[in-house]
Ligand SMILES: CC(=O)SCCNC(=O)CCNC(=O)[C@H](O)C(C)(C)COP(=O)(O)OP(=O)(O)OC[C@H]1O[C@@H](n2cnc3c(N)ncnc32)[C@H](O)[C@@H]1OP(=O)(O)O
């Protein structure tokens with residue numbers, strides 16, 4: 001046994017606070033000991049990282065602005081590259097993403113996309129049942145035995161492995177706990193639960209097939225958080241007998257602070273990282289959250305915050321330049337439009353927006369993109385095939401990009417309309433209701449809504465409604481109406497008329513609870529860090 005493994009502290013005692021039929025097949029004594037070991041070795045550092053986030057945010061609230069770090073200039077200026085990228089991840093031009101229920105897993109693996117990001121994060125409501133079903137579905141998929149029959153009798157089976165998308169799993173972020181697993185009485189980190197349990201059951205099998213395991217890492221804020229992931233992954237490799245660097249990750253740059261540490265994050269994970277991704281929805285949410293007290297940087301209504309806003313363009317181009325300089329892939333992100341059935345004109349307009357977004361990405365130098373729905377794969381592929389003849393375009397240097405701090409923070413022009421305000425209220429309430437009911441991704445007005453898109457709506461409402469704190473004049477809508485809590489009340493009263501299909505709406509039974517939550521979150525003096533933190537205490 002290696003010295004690292006010998007010197008480890010005892011794993012700790014595990015209590016499962018919930019019991020569902022079949023869970024013992026996943027949470028075997030050995031799996032529990034594996035998770036407990038991760039907790040004992042890494043929980044202290046996780047808490048230190050979360051405390052560092054709070055300290056940094058306090059400085060931003062006091063008027064500081066994010067900036068590139070002087071102490072890490074040698075990393076930014078140094079000449080180094082990430083480890084070689086495995087063959088299975090050389091061509092990632094179209095990646096489909098989606099929650100982890102068995103039907104979605106089969107549909108996504110069979111979809112014809114190059115990769116499938118199986119998502120325990122933005123698009124999954126982490127009920128215990130959803131998490132276990134997702135872990136089980138992925139384990140069966142890797143064994144090649146996953147099957148599913150819908151309530152309508154439709155049967156689903158996997159295509160041959162060579163025709164399947166390459167699997168990449170996204171665990172939840174560092175801020176979340178898994179309340180159903182206690183180690184010595186403390187909640188386990190949700191990240192360690194999702195990634196740890198997946199690795200315990202599948203890492204060796206995937207490594208044997210030269211398929212990873214591969215992960216997407218969400219919501220990082222600093223290179224120290226990346227270093228924590230690197231330590232966890234190295235520890236898992238050692239415990240499971242995998243070679244150093246066998247596990248590969250792509251990191252989502254989807255927080256404003258992380259945009260100032262892209263080189264540093266690549267460097268901290270350089271033996272294991274294969275790319276960065278523009279997680280635009282969380283990035284917009286993070287811009288609002290980080291700069292919540294900066295009244296000169298309030299964003300216009302959500303629909304106007306598109307990737308052509310200068311601060312978003314600067315971030316995505318800097319990501320391409322940074323990745324390519326280091327030999328890593330620069331992945332694009334998700335357009336929220338999904339196919340619209342029964343209205344050809346509206347469908348054509350939605351698809352045109354997706355096409356324009358993919359064209360912007362490929363011509364900026366991105367090496368691949370995301371789609372939310374299988375019907376969008378041919379469109380994204382066509383655009384990337386037309387402009388990216390090789391497997392990727394890592395060789396394109398983008399030395400023409402000079403994104404400075406002011407570019408990444410640039411205030412945006414735009415307005416807030418009554419429809420924009422009310423739309424935020426509707427999205428928050430409907431999404432939260434669905435999430436509380438166990439559904440983490442829903443179509444609302446033909447847009448894909450998940451935790452990240454809903455967070456934009458929630459934080460905008462808080463920021464707009466608290467604009468008048470400290471004696472400032474309130475914000476006004478473009479028609480002159482002051483943005484105040486009376487406006488929020490009126491939006492709540494008007495909500496039912498927007499639910500023209502209330503009975504079939506996901507989460508309809510939890511609408512009143514969702515309204516109550518949004519009301520409390522928007523009235524609170526402090527902006528809650530994540531919507532999903534209080535909401536998690538309300539799910540099973
Ligand atoms: C900000 C971010 O983090 S982006 C990443 C997180 N978000 C996502 O991953 C979005 C995932 N997408 C989805 O969940 C869905 O596409 C939704 C909720 C947006 C729309 O869902 P629906 O209205 O059910 O779509 P629709 O009815 O058109 O689906 C048609 C078929 O495609 C399947 N499908 C739809 N989206 C996906 C997907 N992402 N992956 C695999 N299959 C899918 C459906 O399961 C359905 O299959 P079936 O015909 O066998 O029953």
Ligand SMILES: O=CC(=O)O
Nearest residue numbers: 279280281282452
């Ligand atoms: O995770 C992706 C995002 O846009 O957020």
Ligand SMILES: [Mg+2]
Nearest residue numbers: 122279282452
């Ligand atoms: Mg995200």
